[in-house]
Amino acid sequence: MATCRKLTKQLMKELLDSIDTILLDCDGVLWHSNIAVPGAAETINKLRSMMYTCHFSFLQGKQPIFVTNNSTKSRLQYQEKFTKMGFIVSKDEIFGTAYCAALYLKHKLNFTGKVYLMGMSGLEEEMKLHGIDYIGTGPDNVEGQILDHRADNVVLDPDVNGVVVGFDQYFSFMKLLKAASYLKRPNSVFIGTNIDQQFPMRNSELIMPGTGSLVRPVEVASNRTATTLGKPSKFMFECIQEKFDVNPERTIMIGDRLNTDILLGKNCGLKTLAVLTGVTSEEEILGYQGSEKEKERELVPDLYIESIGHLGKLLD
Numbered sequence: 001m002a003t004c005r006k007l008t009k010q011l012m013k014e015l016l017d018s019i020d021t022i023l024l025d026c027d028g029v030l031w032h033s034n035i036a037v038p039g040a041a042e043t044i045n046k047l048r049s050m051m052y053t054c055h056f057s058f059l060q061g062k063q064p065i066f067v068t069n070n071s072t073k074s075r076l077q078y079q080e081k082f083t084k085m086g087f088i089v090s091k092d093e094i095f096g097t098a099y100c101a102a103l104y105l106k107h108k109l110n111f112t113g114k115v116y117l118m119g120m121s122g123l124e125e126e127m128k129l130h131g132i133d134y135i136g137t138g139p140d141n142v143e144g145q146i147l148d149h150r151a152d153n154v155v156l157d158p159d160v161n162g163v164v165v166g167f168d169q170y171f172s173f174m175k176l177l178k179a180a181s182y183l184k185r186p187n188s189v190f191i192g193t194n195i196d197q198q199f200p201m202r203n204s205e206l207i208m209p210g211t212g213s214l215v216r217p218v219e220v221a222s223n224r225t226a227t228t229l230g231k232p233s234k235f236m237f238e239c240i241q242e243k244f245d246v247n248p249e250r251t252i253m254i255g256d257r258l259n260t261d262i263l264l265g266k267n268c269g270l271k272t273l274a275v276l277t278g279v280t281s282e283e284e285i286l287g288y289q290g291s292e293k294e295k296e297r298e299l300v301p302d303l304y305i306e307s308i309g310h311l312g313k314l315l316d
């Protein structure tokens with residue numbers, strides 16, 4: 001049976017001696033929208049500054065690296081958000097799916113051409129920074145009964161040879177129609193930034209549809225499957241390994257979503273810790289631990305704790 005333990009003071013010392021790098025999910029771990037989880041900045045700043053004897057036997061702090069499936073912000077926009085919230089951070093430590101989507105297009109696909117971009121300013125900024133031409137952002141709605149006028153007045157851009165679907169608050173039927181039409185083109189590229197079902201919300205009455213709720217309709221309409229880059233895909237970890245000398249055995253992934261954060265950790269051979277401030281609960285974790293379904297057992301983290309702030313208290 002997959003065993004999961006609640007992180008305690010005793011286990012904390014053992015954990016700190018066994019890791020050099022801490023991968024941290026953002027939404028639901030460090031904050032909800034623009035409201036920080038209590039103690040988050042203090043904990044991360046402390047982990048960075050506390051000197052530990054590492055396995056090279058010299059003193060160093062733990063290296064935090066931020067890994068978010070959220071595609072709404074560029075690295076620079078995230079650096080601004082982190083700094084406003086009191087985190088000490090460099091943009092080079094931030095890996096979001098807007099940045100990783102641009103890296104994938106540019107360096108993995110050597111993409112040239114134009115992208116139909118369903119996303120917000122973060123994706124726009126990263127596309128510009130990486131020299132990738134795009135159209136389609138912002139509101140785009142149907143006028144009148146589209147099935148009556150057979151969409152004759154829909155104009156497609158002849159140069160588009162790829163579609164990127166990220167979180168797009170302007171998602172519409174018209175955009176769905178255009179994306180599916182562009183994906184009809186032979187050899188057109190289809191990328192989804194991530195497939196999270198919902199965003200973690202403080203207001204438990206609300207469901208904020210995640211980007212997965214936007215990628216899947218484009219897949220259905222186009223009858224194609226997107227290449228999704230966010231956690232649990234290993235691609236984001238590959239982007240991190242390009243920039244940091246990360247030893248998977250001495251790295252932990254801390255997240256709030258089992259089927260993205262914890263699964264990424266498992267996929268990459270990392271230690272895993274879940275917090276209960278986002279989409280997962282203690283009941284879900286313990287339920288999965290005893291599940292007969294292999295698919296559920298593989299989502300069980302090594303450790304869990306109420307919040308990143310509670311973890312920080314174990315450092316005192």
Ligand SMILES: O=C(O)COP(=O)(O)O
Pocket residue numbers: 025026027028067068069070071194196198199210211
């Ligand atoms: O964008 C999302 O849906 C979740 O983002 P996260 O990976 O920071 O939790």
Ligand SMILES: [Mg+2]
Pocket residue numbers: 025026027028029200255256257278
């Ligand atoms: Mg999260």
